[in-house]
Amino acid sequence: MLGAPALLTACGGDDSGGGSGAGSSVKFGINEAKGSGPAYDRLAAVAAAYTASSGTKVALNAVDHNTFQENINTYLQGSPDDVFTWFAGFRMNQFAESGLISDVSDVWPIDGLGDSFKQASTATDGKQYFVPASYYPWAVFYLKSTFEKRGYEPPTTLAELTTLMTKMQKDGITPFAFADKDGWPAMGTFDILNMRINGFDFHMSLMAGESDWDSAEVKQVFDTWRGLLPYHQADPLGRTWQEAATSMGKGECGMYFLGTFVVDAIADQEDDLDFFTFPELDSSIGATALDAPIDGFCVAAAGRNQSGAKEMMKFLGTAQAADAANKGNTPFIAANSGADTSVYSALQQKSVEVVNQATDIAQFLDRDTRSDFASTVVIPSLQQFLKSPDDIDGVTKSLQEQKVSIFGG
Structure with missing residues (x-):
């Protein structure tokens, strides 16, 4: 845009x-x-x-x-x-x-x-x-009232997340609000999946142009993402993050992975908002890395x-x-x-605690890599993946070729 x-x-x-x-x-x-x-x-x-x-x-x-x-x-x-x-x-x-x-x-x-x-x-x-x-940290946000009404519990593992998402769908709720009309929100999902699957060091190496985008590690990220897409709102390229947040606010969606600025879109529901860090996907990697720009x-x-x-x-x-x-x-x-933290809301106080507990902190994809690569290569590539999630080889091959062209080597 x-x-x-x-x-x-x-x-x-x-x-x-x-x-x-x-x-x-x-x-x-x-x-x-x-x-x-x-x-x-x-x-x-x-x-x-x-x-x-x-x-x-x-x-x-x-x-x-x-x-x-x-x-x-x-x-x-x-x-x-x-x-x-x-x-x-x-x-x-x-x-x-x-x-x-x-x-x-x-x-x-x-x-x-x-x-x-x-x-x-x-x-x-x-x-x-x-x-x-x-x-501010990126995390999985939800309405406390929705979780309490349905008896949902914040998951800590992939198995628990899958169980929760399946239950939400049975209850007529789309598990994850999702939007990428503006191009950058999907970067957050890629970041967290890469850090959960391949670890923080690999993620930063990839951002620096040192690792390959057509590697087995990156393909695994996209494959995992493909498996999670059916639990997300359809047609994300036609939706802004504010519209996705509103969907969660209305109870149409159960969760939303975004930064704490999600509050700006549903400020009147701040007291009902809570969050948890994205669950562990690999026990050898853990869940202590996050984006906190x-x-x-x-x-x-x-x-x-x-x-x-x-x-x-x-x-x-x-x-x-x-x-x-x-x-x-x-x-x-x-x-x-x-700064005066006595005026902090519960969300702000929890955000401080979560960031302090993190062992590794990334700045977000379009801040951790070259701006030209992020804007002209990653954004359209992720959007192409969201349009055609089965073409992982094509997306990663294109990403790698353009990475070499921009970074060299």
Whole structure:
């Protein structure tokens, strides 16, 4: 769903107002459209808090999530905003290596952000290019009322999951809500199946282009997925993740594997939501790895107000910024350990516990590999698999050929 590149441009005129303080301004590009819901509200609240704290005006450039991501390279190579929302991991490092984002090492250390978050903000040159704001786990969500009414129990193994899914179908409930109209949600399913079947190290090797996509290991992932598809909503390519979440909210579907942002689509049912980590598929692998992406901010190298941008970055990593974002806007989970957790919902508190208990954490497929490979190869390949799940050899062969073309070797 490619948006017009012209939509992702810096807002306002050329008056960036260098420095910080009253009378100055910073341009802030965010990956949520105005009025899109809690995700936009969180970022707008942080911008307002920075203005109140520093006197610096923040010119907000709000763009819908998909358009922002699909046009980010064009944006950064043009006349970008000074500070913009982005992700930790490979996606950050790729921009650092290409010179599209600025070194913000002088912003670090940041009180409340420990070594793990600093490492996630560090590129291969040893410098920091990112300030973390929040994180969230991917897990299997469900309505407590549905499980209680039907006597369902969260499964911990494949056998228990299969028993549960079969019972849901007998009860007239589609076991899993599922959507991939936007292209990226199915990546989460691939990630978790690969980590459960082949382990975290293999998954990261695959993401780095070091392992083969036409290997027996990857074919096993797709074969397992094919066996699970009959328990998922049909025709996922015609459905957004919000629509899938609504299906679960209505009780039409029993579960939904997604990030905690699922709350944004059914906010009025948050008190009824609960989740469990995706079950173990291989006892020798276990179920302690998960996707828990870190969201945060970068400074565009081509932004006009570098000094003002770095001043804003200092604020964005603080507990004060986290608290501003978290006022009534779950499922924000602050990266800063000094943030006020007394206002956390049960879902937020459980999310923190689950991530802390994980032994291995991935950032999500399109953040752990090259952006061009993720967007131009993986997305259409996974969608082709969902259309023709029996053609596993064809899908994996194509993935491998294109991987070699992009990564080399």
